Amino acid sequence: MTALQHVRLGAYHVVPMAAPDDFAEWRDHARCMVMADVPPDRIAWTEPGGSGGDLFTHGDRRLPVPDREAPQPRVSRRFMEIAKTVIMHSDPDRFGLLYRVLWRLQSKPRLIEDSADADVRAMADMARAVRRDIHKMRAFLRFREVETEEGEYFVAWFEPFHHILRHNAGFFTRRFANMRWSILTPAGSLHWDGETLREGPGATKADAPNGDPTEELWRSYYASIFNPARLKIGAMLKEMPRKYWKNMPEAQLIPELVAGAQAREAAMVAAGAMEEPERPETLEAVAKAIETCARCLIAELHTNAVMGEGPQDAPLMIVGEQPGDNEDMQRRAFVGPAGQLLNVHLEKAGIDRGAAYLTNAVKHFKYVQRGKRRLHQNPSAKEIDTCRWWVESERAIVKPKLVLAMGASAARAMLGKTVSITKARGAPIPLEDGSELWVTAHPSYLLRLEGMGREEQTRLFDADLAAVAARLRELA
Template identity: 60%
Template sequence: MTALYRVPIAAHDDFEGWRDSARRLIQAGIAPDRVGWALPGAAAGDLFDAEVGPPPPTPAGTPPVRASRGYIELAQSAALHADPARFDLLYRVLWRLQSAPRLMEDRADPDVRAMDALARVVRRDIHKMRAFVRFRVIECPEVDQYVAWFEPGHHILAANAGFFVRRFAAMRWSILTPLGALHWDGEVLHQGPPANRSDVPGGDPAEDLWRTYYAAIFNPARLKVDAMVKEMPRRYWKNLPEADLIPELIAQAQAREASMIALGGEEMGRPPETLAALNDAVSACRRCAIGCNGTRAVPGEGASPAALMIVGEQPGDTEERTGRPFVGPAGQVLRDHARRAGIDLATARLTNAVRHFRHTQQGKRRLHQTPQAREIDTCRWWLDAERALVRPRLIVALGASAARGILGRTVGVQQERGKLLPLDHGAQLLITTHPSYLLRLGDTTRAEEEVRFAADLALAKRHLGE
């Protein structure tokens, strides 16, 4: 009888353990139809009633297992899916990769498509957890504790832990789920056993802030109920304090939209009345993927009111780490040119069109990614609120993203730069390049572009001096 191998998986999300066993099986030449993966708590099927053993030892001189980066990245996500056959699928694809190393490039292949479908569902579940976890405070004599209940559809708890540690590092919190728990004491993260919803306390005063915030950002003119339910599935509503407002807001949407049209489309709810309140609200914003990517919001900085507001694209790596705008390499270029132009940035307001750092991870480095149009448009409400509090006479937009954040439309920087564009309330807009653009140019081209950048700032200085 051909030997069958029933290989145990230590935990539902144990990708590393599975990969180690899979590597040994591949090197021993064990085909997928002779391997089964035993998940925790699963009963052995009839297929494995015969005597079985662990993965055999690797024969000497066996070549290494082939696994492309694309496979590894997709498999790490797909392994977190709740499908009990997921590890069979991953092993089957890994087995096929040994003879077809470019298999992952064939997106029409049924196995590759199945892996991709599992990974997409998992990534969506990770995003939903980041967006819909709501902490409730438990007042304690020394340090308040925060507890949240969430019901993930897949085994994403450990994969999402780093996000919550980074985002809520100063809090003492627990996230309880039916699949396990996370506990952060301010220094060490612990994993705990599954929990019940009854373990989470009732509502607290902070939930009123969520309701106020959600009512303020709810835009009836853009209401599409089907799209809203797709983005905020009903199964999450019972854990969201703001969700009890949704039926009423939907019912009132038509009347509110008519009111907005009558007011010129300007009624978007009451914006924060102070910059401090604005910063707090932005830090809690999860309306787009950037707000859920584990970085902290970087607020605007400087004078208020201020005659000059300088708007960049988004904070970079240095800005996100320090919590201050324009302190990285591009910020230094801006400060050097402003000083030469005679502009005192201590009297200006420095801010960004998008408040979180959109990036991709490459090893230990975080590489900048340009915000998408919908993300800039989502953040525009915060920029408008800041502008209303600062009341600048002149806004300098650094690059196309900043210009879109002000104007709400796509702008050709080279076509619009060097001239003053009228805005509402008597303000004017000057569009120029972002200093980071200068850093990417070669020496000759950069010298030419720096002359143009200096001329734009000189125009700003002349206008402010009038």
């Protein structure tokens, strides 16, 4: 085909398309045009309701007669695949672009593989935009339920950007095969009664129901599943651009969620995790810091902080639960009845209290006021975990070879989990820094028991202390 051959044509052909998304129609016209040897720049394609043909008022509206002798136009399968998608694009130039590529394919059959070619790229870009719109319609369309005499019926209002409604009909009938529904769009509508699909004219938003009680559940779900600690608005907008928001019930929440997020995270960090730059490096620093510690609710009781005591290089660290009434007033650990009982048993086992470092899992006395008495209350797991910071700091400074945890609270402070004293006692538990932990009952437990039980528990307590004493001698 030389350029000269076209001169005789002289005029434009105007090809009116009956449907905006009908590939077969375009293919039939295009086949005729190629066989009549009409070059791309001599055709004006017009779509229904479009203005594409107005520029060519002098154009020939009769279609050319194809040359029967001309060979059938040939195209690659790849072109067909992409073209079927491109035809749904809203750009009025899509028909012309497809024809141009078709025309060029006749002399360069593998043109479609050349992704650096401008026409091929334009096709690829259009196809991508259409595929995205198809996908977004499947994702962002929302049905609303309406009550009818025959039971539930679902209606959706959606505004696609390309001519994809008919293409997506299959997806919705496959998915909601046993539901009755309608999908309304400005350009057309689909109606499914459970058996057949009917196409209808375009609609307006007012034709669709304006609410559904289930949307409240959905909106709550949307707000709750969002993690305010990780705001990434850009990532959201990339996949769910604002243009889709107006028909999505959950999207109206976005502005308030975003606004609230920073504040919520700040509150969470303040209430939960603590800002502690570094561990205190000396026992004095720990003692000073616990004076003003208000990380848990025990601080509200305004009791005294009770620091551990003993040599800084003690090989044995003994951990109790928390200061009691006496300890709180004297501001020293293990001076009350339980402490005195402990002294007796330590002496019996041959352990020098003066050479050990004695401290508590929790640094403040937790109590409830009953008349004039302050009744001891067990610290909660959360309070123990919070206060663990301090006893771990002490342990990091003293570096004992052996830790004796007395009672479940002390054991939790050392291990981070609640263990059963009965199961854990009697054998060493290795700790991460290489030292070992022994677990026994708290002496105040012995004080609360009577008779046989007390005798039995005292015997076990002594056995634990004796084992610790023996192990200490081994480690020394």
